[in-house]
Amino acid sequence: MLIKGTEDCLTKDSSFRKAMNSYINKQVEVRELGLIEYQTAWDEQERLFASIVDQKLQNRARAADEQHPTPNYLLFCEHSPVYTLGTSGHAENLLIDETRLATELGATFFKIRRGGDITYHGPGQLVGYPILDLDNFFTDIHHYMRLLEESIILTLADYGLNAGRIDGLTGVWLGYDGNSPARKICAMGVKASRWVTMHGFALNVNTDLRYFNHIVPCGITDKAVTSLAVELGREVPLAEVTEHVQRHLAELFEMELVTRAEARS
Numbered sequence: 448m449l450i451k452g453t454e455d456c457l458t459k460d461s462s463f464r465k466a467m468n469s470y471i472n473k474q475v476e477v478r479e480l481g482l483i484e485y486q487t488a489w490d491e492q493e494r495l496f497a498s499i500v501d502q503k504l505q506n507r508a509r510a511a512d513e514q515h516p517t518p519n520y521l522l523f524c525e526h527s528p529v530y531t532l533g534t535s536g537h538a539e540n541l542l543i544d545e546t547r548l549a550t551e552l553g554a555t556f557f558k559i560r561r562g563g564d565i566t567y568h569g570p571g572q573l574v575g576y577p578i579l580d581l582d583n584f585f586t587d588i589h590h591y592m593r594l595l596e597e598s599i600i601l602t603l604a605d606y607g608l609n610a611g612r613i614d615g616l617t618g619v620w621l622g623y624d625g626n627s628p629a630r631k632i633c634a635m636g637v638k639a640s641r642w643v644t645m646h647g648f649a650l651n652v653n654t655d656l657r658y659f660n661h662i663v664p665c666g667i668t669d670k671a672v673t674s675l676a677v678e679l680g681r682e683v684p685l686a687e688v689t690e691h692v693q694r695h696l697a698e699l700f701e702m703e704l705v706t707r708a709e710a711r712s
Contacts, residue, residue, distance in 0.1 A: 472516035472583050475702045477693065480524035482570065485531070485557060488524055495520050495578045496645045503580065503641055519583060521696070521704070522576040523689050526568040528554035530662060533636050536564035540663040552661065561646040563617065563636030565662050571653030571674075573688055577696070581642040584700055588639050592617065595648055598695040599633045602650075605691050608678055619650075621673060630671040632678070650692070651675065653682045 480488060499517050506514040530541060530548070541548075541556065548554050554569075568574055581591060596612060599619045603610040610632065611623035619633035633650040651674035659672045676682045697704050 470514060470516040472519065472580075473701060473703050474705050475519040475521050475577075475579070475697075475700075476707055477521045477523070477704050478707060479689070480522055482525045482527065485526050485529040485555065485568065488522070488526065488574075488576070489557070489559070492522065492576055492578060492645045496640075496643055499578065499580050499643045500641050503582070503643070517580040517583065519580060519702075520576075520578040521693070521702075522578065523693075524574050524576075525570050525572060525685070526574060528552060528567070528569040528658060530554060530556045530565060530567055531561075532556070532558045532565045533561045533563040534559075540565045541661070542663065543661045548661070552658065554658070559646070561636040561638045563634070566634045566636070566649060567654075567658045567662060568649055569654060569658055571651075571655065571676075571685070573650040573652050573685055573692065574647070575650075575692065576647040577644055579644050579700075581639070581644060586642050588637075591639075591644065592635065592637065594696075594699045595635060595637075596633075598692055598699055599648065599650055601695040602688065602691040603632070603675070606675065606679060606683070608675075616670075618648075620670075621678065628671060630673040632673050632675065650688070652685055652688050 480491075499519075502515060502517050506517070532538065532541070543552070545556050548556055577595070581588075585591075596617075596619050600610045603619070603621075608621060609624070610619050610621050613620050613623050613629060618631055618635050620629055620631055621627070622629040633648055635648045637644055637646045639645075651672065653676045654674045656672055656674060656677065675688065693704060696702060
């Protein structure tokens with residue numbers, strides 16, 4: 448979906464800055480990577496991120512009618528066991544040394560350039576990496592985060608769970624309203640530069656929650672962690688949950704989701 452002209456506002460709220468791109472591209476190429484090592488996925492994120500930023504810089508040197516639309520991507524995957532620490536995180540929130548982490552847990556550890564503290568990724572967890580040029584949608588990183596959270600809240604509602612936000616804390620929670628103990632089901636941490644995003648969210652679907660015993664998740668000491676399987680009392684097909692998340696992201700961001708073959712056509 449390409450929209451010509453910078454006069455098109457990308458949100459119904461006029462407080463958001465209007466699009467800067469001459470051609471507004473709301474197509475988002477979906478790539479499902481399956482079970483993948485964290486470093487491999489990180490490298491792919493960095494490559495796609497850099498290609499979008501490079502395209503934006505090239506467009507600046509071109510006349511408006513010679514510019515090329517910037518692409519958008521949405522990567523879905525699972526990771527082998529790995530702990531990641533954001534730039535604002537604290538190393539002491541990893542409660543096991545890196546040698547034991549590898550030998551006893553079979554896990555790896557990365558310090559990465561995203562917001563947030565420490566978290567865990569592993570099999571049974573749905574990880575989503577939106578690599579978007581927000582100049583194709585809206586340029587407000589807080590609104591971006593809220594829409595990511597909303598896509599997960601709506602997905603959980605599809606399964607009959609009442610999820611929401613807790614003031615001052617990022618991510619999606621059950622028990623956010625105080626009617627039951629607060630427990631985090633989805634962590635989020637993003638990076639944005641030149642309005643291009645990377646990193647994203649991690650939704651616990653069938654995750655082995657014992658891995659969280661070795662960290663202070665997101666640096667929060669007084670809240671628990673949960674999963675969709677724990678809350679429902681049964682495992683849920685990851686592909687099924689992915690479909691729900693994709694549908695809600697498409698509706699909230701007004702995206703047109705396409706496959707790699709469709710994006711090239």
